[in-house]
Amino acid sequence: MFFNLFCTILLIIIILFLIYSLLPTLLMRGLCFRGFKKEVTDGKRYACLTFDDGPNPVYTPRLLDLLKRYRISATFFVVGVHAEKHPDLIRRMxxxxxxxxxxxxxxxxxxxxxxxxxxxxxxxxxETIAAIAGVRPVYYRPPWGHLHLFLPLAAKGFRIVLWSAILGDWRKALGKERLKQRIVKQLHHGAVICLHDDGENPGANDDAPENTLQALEEVLPEAIHDYTFVTVDTLYQISRR
Known part of the structure; x- marks a missing residue:
């Protein structure tokens, strides 16, 4: 009897989890901004590099140096507690x-x-970012891209952004070469590429951003001839033309 009751409770929990979390994630992702593939009238090809989970005191400064060298504007989806620890990097961004x-x-x-x-x-x-940088971010990427049934209400006033490609660069074992191939393959007009400048979160490797930096070092010199790299807000405006 106890076993049957346990199984019933477990089944109810699983069903509620599916209704609240997993199914909304699958169904609602199409409503989030993830880039586009339509042509635009100015003849340029636009793409967006985005970086999650930072800032990181080791990798983010090197990434900013790299982006500055190629005059690339990127989007950083930062974690509030990391921003508090490294406000200088937020201001530099x-x-x-x-x-x-x-x-x-x-x-x-x-x-x-x-x-x-x-x-x-x-x-x-x-509020944390606003206190440091004087700007109130409105673009929001849920960690791991996880949504739930009430997220449109909970995130009211924010614009939810996912990606056209997430490349698994949080795993060190992926290696620079395979990551480089994935970046090149997924770059297209209107792409939103999700990468990471921090590897301290569950399931990630602390030194994985080293692969990301090395891969970008080799991809960007050629990519800047084919694409204009813009921030998410700029890409969003272009997509609405």
Missing amino acids: KEEGHLIAMHHYQHVSNWFLTPWGTRKQCVKAQ
Whole structure:
């Protein structure tokens, strides 16, 4: 009897989890901005490089140096607690023309947050960044791209951004060469490429961003001849033409 009751409770929990978290993630992702493939009238090809989970004191400065060298504007979806630890890097992002967007205040999945918990994470991240950089980010990427049933309400006032390609660069074992191949393959007009400048989160490797830096070092010299790299807000405006 106890076993049957346990199985029933477990089944109810699984069903509720599917309804609240997994199914909305699968169904609602199409409503989030993920780039585009339409041609634009000015004849240029636009793409967007985005970097999640930072800032990181080791890798983010090197990444900013690299982007500055090639005059590339990128978008950083920063974690609030990391921004508090490294405010100088947040200010540098702003000064060098990058878009500061946000993950959560802490790198926690929406699957395990109530709607109020999601709202709290978003608002606290926004206020943290605003206090440092003087700008209030509105572009928001949920950690791991996890959504839930009430996210449109919980994230009201924010514009949810996912990606056209997420390349697995949080794993060191992927290696520079395979990552380089994936970047080249996924670059297209209107692409939103998701990369990482920090590897301290669950499931990631601390030194994985080294691959990302080395791969970009080899890809960007050629890519800048074919694409104009812009921030997410610019790409969004282009997509609406």
